[in-house]
Amino acid sequence: MADLTTFTSVFDNNDTIKEEEQQHTQGREAAANILLVDMAPAASSATSIHRSSSRPQLDLSGAAIQGNIEERDPTILLPNQSDDISHLALDIGGSLIKLVYFSRHEDRPTDDKRKKSLKERLGVSNGTRRSYPILGGRLHFVKFETRKVNECLDFIYSKQLHRGGIDPRGWSSETQVNENAIIKATGGGAYKFADMFKERLGVSIEKEDEMDCLVAGANFLLKAIRHEAFTHMEGQKKFVQIDQNDLFPYLLVNVGSGVSMIKVDGDGKFERVSGTNVGGGTYWGLGRLLTKCKSFDELLELSQRGDNKEVDMLVGDIYGGMDYAKIGLSASTIASSFGKTISENKELEDYRPEDISLSLLRMISYNIGQIAYLNALRFGLKRIFFGGFFIRGHAYTMDTISFAVHFWSKGDAKAMFLRHEGFLGALGAFMSYEKHGLDDLMAHQFVERFPMGAPCVGGKIHGPPLGDLSDKISWMEKFVQKGTEIIAPVPMAPPGTTGLGGFERPSSKGETLRSDDAALNVGVLHLIPTLEVFPLLADPKTYEPNTIDLSDHSELEYWFTVLSEHLPDLVDKAVASEGGTDDARRRGDAFARAFSAHLARLMEEPAAYGKLGLANLLELREECLREFQFLDAYRTIKQRENEASLAVLPDLLMELDSMSEESRLLTLIEGVLAANIFDWGSRACVELYHKGTIIEIYRMSRKKMQRPWRVDYFDAFRERMLGSGGNKPVPHKRALLFVDNSGADVILGMLPLARELLRRGTEVVLVANSLPALNDVTAIELPEIVAEAAKHCDVLRKAAEAGGLLMDAMINIQDASRDDSSSVPLMVVENGCGSPCIDLRQVSSELAAAAKDADLIILEGMGRALHTNYNARFRCDTLKLAMVKNQRLAEKLVKGNIYDCVCRYEPAS
Numbered sequence: 091m092a093d094l095t096t097f098t099s100v101f102d103n104n105d106t107i108k109e110e111e112q113q114h115t116q117g118r119e120a121a122a123n124i125l126l127v128d129m130a131p132a133a134s135s136a137t138s139i140h141r142s143s144s145r146p147q148l149d150l151s152g153a154a155i156q157g158n159i160e161e162r163d164p165t166i167l168l169p170n171q172s173d174d175i176s177h178l179a180l181d182i183g184g185s186l187i188k189l190v191y192f193s194r195h196e197d198r199p200t201d202d203k204r205k206k207s208l209k210e211r212l213g214v215s216n217g218t219r220r221s222y223p224i225l226g227g228r229l230h231f232v233k234f235e236t237r238k239v240n241e242c243l244d245f246i247y248s249k250q251l252h253r254g255g256i257d258p259r260g261w262s263s264e265t266q267v268n269e270n271a272i273i274k275a276t277g278g279g280a281y282k283f284a285d286m287f288k289e290r291l292g293v294s295i296e297k298e299d300e301m302d303c304l305v306a307g308a309n310f311l312l313k314a315i316r317h318e319a320f321t322h323m324e325g326q327k328k329f330v331q332i333d334q335n336d337l338f339p340y341l342l343v344n345v346g347s348g349v350s351m352i353k354v355d356g357d358g359k360f361e362r363v364s365g366t367n368v369g370g371g372t373y374w375g376l377g378r379l380l381t382k383c384k385s386f387d388e389l390l391e392l393s394q395r396g397d398n399k400e401v402d403m404l405v406g407d408i409y410g411g412m413d414y415a416k417i418g419l420s421a422s423t424i425a426s427s428f429g430k431t432i433s434e435n436k437e438l439e440d441y442r443p444e445d446i447s448l449s450l451l452r453m454i455s456y457n458i459g460q461i462a463y464l465n466a467l468r469f470g471l472k473r474i475f476f477g478g479f480f481i482r483g484h485a486y487t488m489d490t491i492s493f494a495v496h497f498w499s500k501g502d503a504k505a506m507f508l509r510h511e512g513f514l515g516a517l518g519a520f521m522s523y524e525k526h527g528l529d530d531l532m533a534h535q536f537v538e539r540f541p542m543g544a545p546c547v548g549g550k551i552h553g554p555p556l557g558d559l560s561d562k563i564s565w566m567e568k569f570v571q572k573g574t575e576i577i578a579p580v581p582m583a584p585p586g587t588t589g590l591g592g593f594e595r596p597s598s599k600g601e602t603l604r605s606d607d608a609a610l611n612v613g614v615l616h617l618i619p620t621l622e623v624f625p626l627l628a629d630p631k632t633y634e635p636n637t638i639d640l641s642d643h644s645e646l647e648y649w650f651t652v653l654s655e656h657l658p659d660l661v662d663k664a665v666a667s668e669g670g671t672d673d674a675r676r677r678g679d680a681f682a683r684a685f686s687a688h689l690a691r692l693m694e695e696p697a698a699y700g701k702l703g704l705a706n707l708l709e710l711r712e713e714c715l716r717e718f719q720f721l722d723a724y725r726t727i728k729q730r731e732n733e734a735s736l737a738v739l740p741d742l743l744m745e746l747d748s749m750s751e752e753s754r755l756l757t758l759i760e761g762v763l764a765a766n767i768f769d770w771g772s773r774a775c776v777e778l779y780h781k782g783t784i785i786e787i788y789r790m791s792r793k794k795m796q797r798p799w800r801v802d803y804f805d806a807f808r809e810r811m812l813g814s815g816g817n818k819p820v821p822h823k824r825a826l827l828f829v830d831n832s833g834a835d836v837i838l839g840m841l842p843l844a845r846e847l848l849r850r851g852t853e854v855v856l857v858a859n860s861l862p863a864l865n866d867v868t869a870i871e872l873p874e875i876v877a878e879a880a881k882h883c884d885v886l887r888k889a890a891e892a893g894g895l896l897m898d899a900m901i902n903i904q905d906a907s908r909d910d911s912s913s914v915p916l917m918v919v920e921n922g923c924g925s926p927c928i929d930l931r932q933v934s935s936e937l938a939a940a941a942k943d944a945d946l947i948i949l950e951g952m953g954r955a956l957h958t959n960y961n962a963r964f965r966c967d968t969l970k971l972a973m974v975k976n977q978r979l980a981e982k983l984v985k986g987n988i989y990d991c992v993c994r995y996e997p998a999s
């Protein structure tokens with residue numbers, strides 16, 4: 091296959107796209123205006139999928155800084171701001187107040203004609219599966235120190251979270267203060283602070299049982315949240331796939347101020363079997379007295395530089411430096427925590443606070459691990475989940491507990507941790523609202539997103555990031571300052587533990603602890619009730635969207651570098667897409683900062699928000715753009731490429747029509763592969779575009795399409811389509827075409843292929859993004875493109891009419907939904923995402939409905955067919971088509987080179 095030099099050399103003397111781009115920049119404003127006018131009616135149809143761009147605006151009137159303005163992150167009060175609808179639940183513990191709140195975004199009416207007729211066509215009823223509607227929105231997690239309860243009250247007030255009181259009919263949309271508002275709360279503070287809540291916020295606290303809440307929260311997380319539970323051994327974090335049907339029984343150990351141990355047998359079925367008063371409060375309290383630390387984090391950080399043998403009495407101390415091998419204890423095993431402090435003539439001041447903190451942490455973690463194990467043994471439980479904020483995502487604490495469980499159970503029982511460790515009770519309290527609609531939600535209906543610009547890190551509003559961009563930008567600057575502090579290597583357990591009684595000492599000496607805010611390994615849970623699992627996945631349970639495993643560090647580093655290097659160019663495009671104004675430039679800079687900070691955070695701890703794949707990184711980039719209100723960075727480029735491609739489409743169709751069926755099929759597939767070169771996400775391709783016009787590049791790419799391709803199952807596909815030895819196979823009933831890029835890719839590649847299928851009597855559903863990502867075509871843009879193409883082609887026109895696509899475009903058709911028996915329909919559905927990749931566990935209900943009758947899937951492009959889904963198996967025939975536009979991926983995935991092509995056909999499995 092051609093390499094970059096052969097590609098570029100073809101164009102050395104030609105006009106360049108760059109020049110074209112300059113011309114277009116001049117006309118950009120006009121073009122953007124036209125686009126807005128044209129797209130306005132359809133745009134509302136995309137808002138049924140809630141993403142950052144559909145966030146409500148903040149009401150900043152009356153905003154005031156609370157407390158000391160000189161403080162680094164002063165709390166900002168927004169007395170008049172209310173999220174559309176919010177609900178709040180609290181867990182007020184001895185040490186910390188945990189808050190879970192839900193912000194809802196009103197469903198916009200989707201009376202879009204196309205959608206309606208599509209629903210009829212796909213046979214989707216409008217009736218919901220529930221007797222009450224469930225609402226889309228976001229679940230946020232925040233914590234405060236209990237001693238700073240006032241900050242918590244200010245926060246609730248500033249976000250007006252207490253106003254969304256419950257209404258007997260379910261969620262209330264009242265924005266005025268509800269006199270009878272109640273807030274669900276658990277933990278001792280629900281009693282202690284009830285009056286204060288009534289006085290300050292005018293709300294009553296409805297108390298929920300703490301154990302009930304812990305269990306409800308844990309069950310919910312374990313069932314509904316992907317990558318919630320993980321093991322942590324010797325510095326290695328591994329997510330555990332929980333089988334919903336095989337969850338019970340388990341032991342839940344909640345390590346808060348004190349420790350509860352609960353045997354859980356089912357939903358609401360549990361027994362508190364044990365506990366210990368030596369818990370998180372003991373570590374923090376005793377630690378504070380002994381070391382004079384001012385904060386929990388300071389204490390924990392000290393431990394990382396400690397050496398416990400100065401304080402603890404070890405087996406070796408007793409046995410003259412020897413192991414006690416007979417009973418399996420090494421010389422470094424702790425024989426007696428703090429035991430050394432009795433025998434020497436030393437006072438507290440003579441010990442290093444670091445050593446004291448570490449001894450204390452080990453004493454308590456070990457003890458909890460051991461008691462937990464004994465209780466697991468008592469009831470024959472193999473799985474122990476540890477929660478509570480004592481854990482604090484701290485590697486050494488988790489390793490110590492895991493070690494204890496592993497050691498005492500001889501590997502029989504497994505210690506697991508939860509990402510939402512400290513929020514179990516608060517979540518449970520939240521769940522106790524009747525008709526919250528969460529209990530029967532499934533993992534696929536939650537999209538966990540990076541907490542971006544969230545105003546509520548660590549209990550303070552770090553500038554109101556929503557709505558007011560200039561504040562958001564300054565918040566970003568703060569975030570970055572924080573970010574540089576935060577970014578420190580994750581403390582790791584020592585490589586060689588004794589394997590007997592305990593660890594030698596942490597190898598994390600001298601490293602700083604990640605700040606409390608950053609250690610919160612939870613994102614914002616976006617609840618999108620319309621999402622479904624793609625029904626044609628052969629095995630949804632084992633489906634893994636990502637092809638490349640980013641837990642391989644060199645892979646991670648490579649892709650981080652690629653994305654970082656892309657950034658300046660992307661910022662330029664984004665700024666230009668918004669008219670290149672000063673405001674756009676400021677937003678562009680803030681976007682770059684935000685995205686880089688997120689990358690740095692993930693580089694430091696890739697599994698912070700669950701298992702990380704390339705698809706998540708590419709989506710993060712798009713989400714970040716939307717966060718800074720870049721709604722479609724590539725709009726000008728897309729429009730230009732659409733126009734250029736539509737201009738040559740008639741010639742291409744004529745050329746195709748002059749061919750035999752067999753060579754036409756080959757030419758069509760070649761055409762798809764060749765046109766996939768128009769990818770503004772690939773560095774190499776973008777460089778190519780400077781060397782020729784769109785049509786020149788397209789022609790050149792077509793010329794290079796000789797078979798065999800690097801992965802070439804074309805013959806099998808042809809046989810399925812055309813048959814062999816005189817037998818004519820039955821055409822597919824319905825094909826789902828997952829389209830990729832705008833311009834040539836969709837117009838000269840996928841549309842002609844769709845036309846061929848239609849001609850053969852196969853219904854075609856074009857599946858496109860709900861929101862823009864790079865230069866990908868969106869479902870909103872497609873009907874217009876199809877309408878333009880249909881002007882040159884009867885087959886497309888009739889099918890588009892039959893599919894209800896031409897309703898807006900062709901005024902002469904009065905009754906668009908009439909049955910046009912002369913053609914099978916061509917339809918467009920949105921896929922539910924706004925990323926260049928697709929996770930088929932979470933697609934739009936529209937796509938899921940369209941999939942029901944489909945017997946052919948065509949996945950196109952590098953994002954959808956290679957980065958994700960390359961190894962996915964389906965219950966129907968599948969064709970994966972892509973050009974590999976990255977050298978490393980080509981080597982790794984297909985042992986080939988950049989610009990190699992993949993045509994992977996897999997019959998129904």
Ligand SMILES: Nc1ncnc2c1ncn2[C@@H]1O[C@H](COP(=O)(O)OP(=O)(O)O)[C@@H](O)[C@H]1O
Pocket residue numbers: 182183184185186187235277345346347348369370371372373374386387477478479480481482512606
């Ligand atoms: N920022 C913090 N401030 C105080 N304690 C913290 C902090 N982060 C973690 N902890 C630990 O978490 C414990 C509280 O855990 P939590 O699950 O919130 O329990 P509780 O409901 O008893 O407050 C504290 O005793 C302490 O060991």
Ligand SMILES: CC(C)(COP(=O)(O)O)[C@@H](O)C(=O)NCCC(=O)O
Pocket residue numbers: 652708766768769770771772773774830831864926950951952953954957972975976977
């Ligand atoms: C973002 C993309 C997956 C989009 O590719 P597409 O799906 O449009 O074929 C791809 O451009 C990509 O992986 N780019 C990053 C690698 C690079 O610049 O080489």
Ligand SMILES: [Mn+2]
Pocket residue numbers: 769830831864865866926951953
């Ligand atoms: Mn793409």
